Amino acid sequence: MPLQEIVVGRDEDDRRKYGKKGSIYFGKHLVGEGEEANLTNPVHLDVARPHVSLVCGKRGQGKSYTGAVVAEEFFLLPEEIRQNLSMLMIDTMGIWWSLKNPNEKQISLLKNWGLEPKSFDASVYVPEGFEEDYRKENIPFDETFSIQASELSTQDWSLAFDISLTEPLGVLLERVMRKLVNKENYGIDAIIDTILDDNRASEDVKQALENRFLSAKEWGIFSKEGLSIEDILSPGKVSVLDVSYFGHLSSGWSVRGLLVGLLSRRIYRKRVEARRQEEMSTIKGRKKIDVPMTWVAIDEAHQFLPAEGKTPASGPLTTLVKEGRQPGISVMFITQRPGAIHPDAISQSDLIVSHRLTARPDLEALRNIMQTYMTFDIQEYINNLPRKKGSAIVLDDNSERIYAMKVRPRMSWHAGGTPDAFEDEEDF
Numbered sequence: 001m002p003l004q005e006i007v008v009g010r011d012e013d014d015r016r017k018y019g020k021k022g023s024i025y026f027g028k029h030l031v032g033e034g035e036e037a038n039l040t041n042p043v044h045l046d047v048a049r050p051h052v053s054l055v056c057g058k059r060g061q062g063k064s065y066t067g068a069v070v071a072e073e074f075f076l077l078p079e080e081i082r083q084n085l086s087m088l089m090i091d092t093m094g095i096w097w098s099l100k101n102p103n104e105k106q107i108s109l110l111k112n113w114g115l116e117p118k119s120f121d122a123s124v125y126v127p128e129g130f131e132e133d134y135r136k137e138n139i140p141f142d143e144t145f146s147i148q149a150s151e152l153s154t155q156d157w158s159l160a161f162d163i164s165l166t167e168p169l170g171v172l173l174e175r176v177m178r179k180l181v182n183k184e185n186y187g188i189d190a191i192i193d194t195i196l197d198d199n200r201a202s203e204d205v206k207q208a209l210e211n212r213f214l215s216a217k218e219w220g221i222f223s224k225e226g227l228s229i230e231d232i233l234s235p236g237k238v239s240v241l242d243v244s245y246f247g248h249l250s251s252g253w254s255v256r257g258l259l260v261g262l263l264s265r266r267i268y269r270k271r272v273e274a275r276r277q278e279e280m281s282t283i284k285g286r287k288k289i290d291v292p293m294t295w296v297a298i299d300e301a302h303q304f305l306p307a308e309g310k311t312p313a314s315g316p317l318t319t320l321v322k323e324g325r326q327p328g329i330s331v332m333f334i335t336q337r338p339g340a341i342h343p344d345a346i347s348q349s350d351l352i353v354s355h356r357l358t359a360r361p362d363l364e365a366l367r368n369i370m371q372t373y374m375t376f377d378i379q380e381y382i383n384n385l386p387r388k389k390g391s392a393i394v395l396d397d398n399s400e401r402i403y404a405m406k407v408r409p410r411m412s413w414h415a416g417g418t419p420d421a422f423e424d425e426e427d428f
């Protein structure tokens with residue numbers, strides 16, 4: 001492989017051994033300063049090994065776009081590699097369904113890059129309870145998702161409802177959950193019945209807790225079947241889980257947190273199990289992968305793993321970040337506010353892609369990861385970026401290098417763009 005071909009996320013040993021095999025086309029290296037910078041060699045991104053990555057940058061700089069570029073590239077991987085991977089995108093803004101439509105808006109830009117508009121067959125999941133609303137709004141989707149109430153723990157509920165386990169509501173919640181512990185696949189109605197049957201709590205407390213569960217019924221995510229994690233993790237599949245609809249609810253972030261927490265736990269469990277089987281089959285000479293390594297991309301990640309406070313997703317995401325490498329789980333946190341995401345998400349990242357960033361607390365959060373391979377302060381690298389959307393610096397712990405780059409244009413349409421009345425004039 002020519003030395004100029006950069007593969008971020010890959011250490012020198014792997015680079016020598018595999019070249020750019022098992023990597024995706026991510027963009028081009030930017031050489032030079034500010035607006036004078038030129039696009040030079042291709043930059044690839046390793047997807048063969050697990051990574052924790054952080055994509056950050058201020059509003060409208062290209063974070064969600066970058067996430068979608070990674071998803072597009074999954075479809076373009078050679079079949080034998082794609083079959084060993086899957087990707088789950090947690091879509092908080094309801095924008096990634098547009099992977100299904102070709103990018104007709106940036107045609108001249110794509111042409112400059114030698115690319116063409118293209119659609120990709122991502123599997124879009126929407127909440128079961130809101131299926132009709134999606135139909136009415138003509139938003140394309142493939143499947144609906146729901147979860148089983150019985151999969152949630154006392155702690156999940158207490159975090160989702162924001163009740164402390166030491167207050168009377170929490171004490172009742174814990175007692176109710178303990179009574180249900182040996183039951184399988186119960187629904188919200190069974191939880192409510194158990195609350196009403198309780199003979200120790202006062203009527204007020206019982207009613208207050210009942211009301212919480214009645215409102216949870218309106219979230220439109222509970223059913224007896226639940227979601228099959230095996231489906232989401234099928235070899236080669238890119239799933240977009242649209243959780244944007246919960247924005248309508250006052251408890252929108254709690255619901256999303258519950259979902260992300262539950263999914264993360266199940267993915268972790270599945271992959272730990274699969275890893276054991278993979279190891280056994282390697283020993284026995286068989287190689288069949290049912291649940292491949294997976295990438296989980298989460299937009300607005302500071303809402304799920306915040307620096308302050310806890311959400312139902314905090315614990316499970318921390319597990320993925322700290323223990324996901326062995327079972328082959330990659331996480332891509334996307335956030336406008338690195339200063340608001342839990343420091344673990346930053347310190348555990350081996351790959352940071354930072355678009356333009358100006359707010360002091362956010363720069364400060366990145367400054368804390370000052371690596372030995374950085375000659376200058378992070379702000380200097382960022383200030384040096386041209387003011388073109390999609391420009392970013394990449395801090396790569398694997399190769400111990402820092403690069404300025406421009407993420408390649410999307411082949412599929414970007415639904416989350418900043419609305420404007422102009423023709424698209426981007427040509428870089």
Ligand SMILES: Nc1ncnc2c1ncn2[C@@H]1O[C@H](COP(=O)(O)OP(=O)(O)OP(=O)(O)O)[C@@H](O)[C@H]1O
Pocket residue numbers: 057058059060061062063064065066336389390391406407408409410414416417418426
């Ligand atoms: N790599 C790129 N190449 C060309 N254009 C880009 C690129 N990245 C982003 N853009 C342009 O910038 C716009 C905004 O990008 P995007 O929606 O990803 O921003 P964001 O950082 O996610 O913003 P927000 O914080 O508001 O979610 C896109 O609609 C697109 O026009």
Ligand SMILES: [Mg+2]
Pocket residue numbers: 063064065093299416
């Ligand atoms: Mg975005």
